[in-house]
Amino acid sequence: MRNVFSDISLSAVVAGFVAVLIGFASSVAIVFQAADAAGATDAMKVSWIMALGIGMGATCFFLSLWYKAPVITAWSTPGAALLATSLNGASYAESIAVFIFAGALALILGVSGLFDRLMRWIPLPIACAMLVGVLFNFGVAIFTSLEASPVVVLVMLLAYLISKVILPRYAVIVVLMAGVIMVLFQPHTNFADIPLSIGALEWVMPEWNTSLILGVGVPLFIVTLTSQNIPGVAVMRASNYETPVSNIISWTGVSTVLLAPFGGFAFNLAAITAAICSGDECHRDPLKRYIAGLSAGVFYAIAGFAGATVVGLFSVFPASMIAALAGIALLGTIGANLKAAFDDERYREPALITFLTTVSGxxxxxxxxxxxxICFGLLILMIQTIKKAS
Known part of the structure; x- marks a missing residue:
């Protein structure tokens, strides 16, 4: 722990905070939609937030500490969207069984080592192109947000440009402060209605419904794997972190199985927020960026225990401010991965196909x-390889 204290930096701590802020603010509404579809009461919804906060906090903190890398986990936002449209008619207890089943599949995939071997088959330029495709709309959102909040976003952009020249290491910190100050001066900003309370976990015994488990549990596992875990590994590989991803996937599966009865529906590697914690803006030294993972873990746990208070707090910040903050924080990552994706002429066309397919949605x-x-990019690469061999 002595090394940890010596490695702590303000920029890494803030990167972890920004990751949690963006992670919660950008998709907590979808989680509540999933909870509504599952038939959760208000108390159960608070339990969901608490379980998710504890799970993400524990996995971020201890995995980052163990591997000395910024291992950032998250709830499955695409999984929540799937649940919001697929659980109608299911009982809450049956929904819990779906979560446990999907978590068990992730655990099996990780323990078997298949996921690690699968990711090593994907060349880095193709992985980087896929990551840029995932992050592309976040960069564009900086400028689309200008229409909704021109003054706030312009001030944040100006703060970024100035701080990149004067204080490049703390650019995201300056942008965050500028955004918060601008929101505080908005006439409609109101903190009075934010509840102050600590959440509570509610255990629910699962009920096993085979058709629901197969019809929703398997898609939940696949969506989480393809939309969250694969991009999450791409972020780590693009930042040259060679952590054993199968072990990490195993722990996210364990966390899901253990916390599913409380509402922890799916845990996985993060992509967007992980990119914030693994770039140069977090810390110049890649070996010290794990502090951002520890920071994210602490803030996730605090957010989980605060429950309703955190949800109310995030609702104060306008969506345009959150979108601009996310995009600005990811500019460096987008630029670096664009270069990595298209720098090598051998992979340029497969990477382009990968990028265009991913960004198309x-x-x-x-x-x-x-x-x-990734599939189409690898297919193009394989065809090119066969052509050259013949």
């Missing part, structure tokens, strides 16, 4: 575009 059989981007 196309979905076949309910499987997300990130998966198909």
């Amino acid at each position: 196309v979905s076949f059989f309910g499987v997300a575009s990130a998966f198909w981007g």
